[in-house]
Amino acid sequence: MLEAGIGAQVFAAWTLAERLEGREDEAALQILAAVRRMCSEYRDHFALVQSRADLTGTLAQSDKIAAICSLEGADPLKGDPSALAHFYEAGVRVLTLFWADNAFGGSCFGSGLGLTAKGRALVAECEELGVMIDVSHASDAAFWDVCALARQPFVASHSNCRELCPSPRNLTDEMIRAVAEHGGVVGVNLVPGFLSSESFARNEEYRQRIINVPEAGERTWEEIEELMRAYHQSAPRPPLSVVADHVTHLIAVGGEDCVGLGGDLDGTDSLPEGMDDVADYPKIVDCLRAVGLTEPQIEKVCRANFQRVFEDVLR
Numbered sequence: 001m002l003e004a005g006i007g008a009q010v011f012a013a014w015t016l017a018e019r020l021e022g023r024e025d026e027a028a029l030q031i032l033a034a035v036r037r038m039c040s041e042y043r044d045h046f047a048l049v050q051s052r053a054d055l056t057g058t059l060a061q062s063d064k065i066a067a068i069c070s071l072e073g074a075d076p077l078k079g080d081p082s083a084l085a086h087f088y089e090a091g092v093r094v095l096t097l098f099w100a101d102n103a104f105g106g107s108c109f110g111s112g113l114g115l116t117a118k119g120r121a122l123v124a125e126c127e128e129l130g131v132m133i134d135v136s137h138a139s140d141a142a143f144w145d146v147c148a149l150a151r152q153p154f155v156a157s158h159s160n161c162r163e164l165c166p167s168p169r170n171l172t173d174e175m176i177r178a179v180a181e182h183g184g185v186v187g188v189n190l191v192p193g194f195l196s197s198e199s200f201a202r203n204e205e206y207r208q209r210i211i212n213v214p215e216a217g218e219r220t221w222e223e224i225e226e227l228m229r230a231y232h233q234s235a236p237r238p239p240l241s242v243v244a245d246h247v248t249h250l251i252a253v254g255g256e257d258c259v260g261l262g263g264d265l266d267g268t269d270s271l272p273e274g275m276d277d278v279a280d281y282p283k284i285v286d287c288l289r290a291v292g293l294t295e296p297q298i299e300k301v302c303r304a305n306f307q308r309v310f311e312d313v314l315r
Helices: 024-041 052-059 081-089 117-129 140-149 173-181 197-211 214-218 221-234 241-254 282-290 295-313
Strands: 008-013 046-048 065-072 092-096 132-134 185-189 259-263
Touching: 008 024, 008 052, 008 092, 008 295, 024 046, 024 065, 024 081, 046 052, 052 065, 052 295, 081 092, 081 117, 117 132, 117 140, 132 295, 140 173, 173 185, 173 241, 185 241, 185 295, 197 221, 241 259, 241 282, 259 295, 282 295
Parallel strands: 008 065, 046 065, 065 092, 092 132, 185 259
Antiparallel strands: none
16 A cells, blocks of 8 residues: 555445344444554554544645545445444444445445435434435435435445446446535446456356356355355456546546546455555556546545545545
């Protein structure tokens, strides 16, 4: 991260109810405690962001990384919108409403339902506390429900353009414009299956091959993950230029103020050609220059847009 010049990083606590059987809140709190410990033990390099002033002050120091805590999926709240206050006290400043379906509504790979009454209450709770609402993974219906309710900017922290890659994890042009109109940001995801139509089609074909077999029902989460990991590590990688394709499409549709870099490096076993870890982020800058983005536009994509939207929402 230091080598790449990373200024801020969101650290996601991903804990699903169906995997943890009632311990999702405990597991999430353990992950958040680990991030706080990291910031304490490596205080020369990390600063935990809990306010607008924390973010602005840390980004002004070129040798420090702003650490922002998130929940990836609201499962740890166990269906109670008011429980967000407890996680806010533990450092959470971003809430990805869904990873899978939960008590607050539907995900893009689940039921497709919109926000429940609890989900609508949770959106209001986020805005009251100053927690960034993140619609990545939300169903289309839930996305539009958030749009109708939100009074503050929100983000799609790690989503791409459905026009370029048909994954339901990506946003339609209408959705991109809606995020932009709310003053929000779409963070380009570096997962090949969300960048490239070819990678998405291959992934889906392989996923169906391991799901539609007699033994599929006996496989554990861990076994499925191991199969997918082996597949991704051997699958062809798309060129890094596809990242620039999504950036330029976002600019064309939503304007240069709605685009950022979303990464999702902890959510994939494969990245585009030339990218192996976070230290390779400067290669994205080279790609953006190659397609003609100006230096002020590149600064917005790589830093300024997300900084602005966080400063708008954090207290």
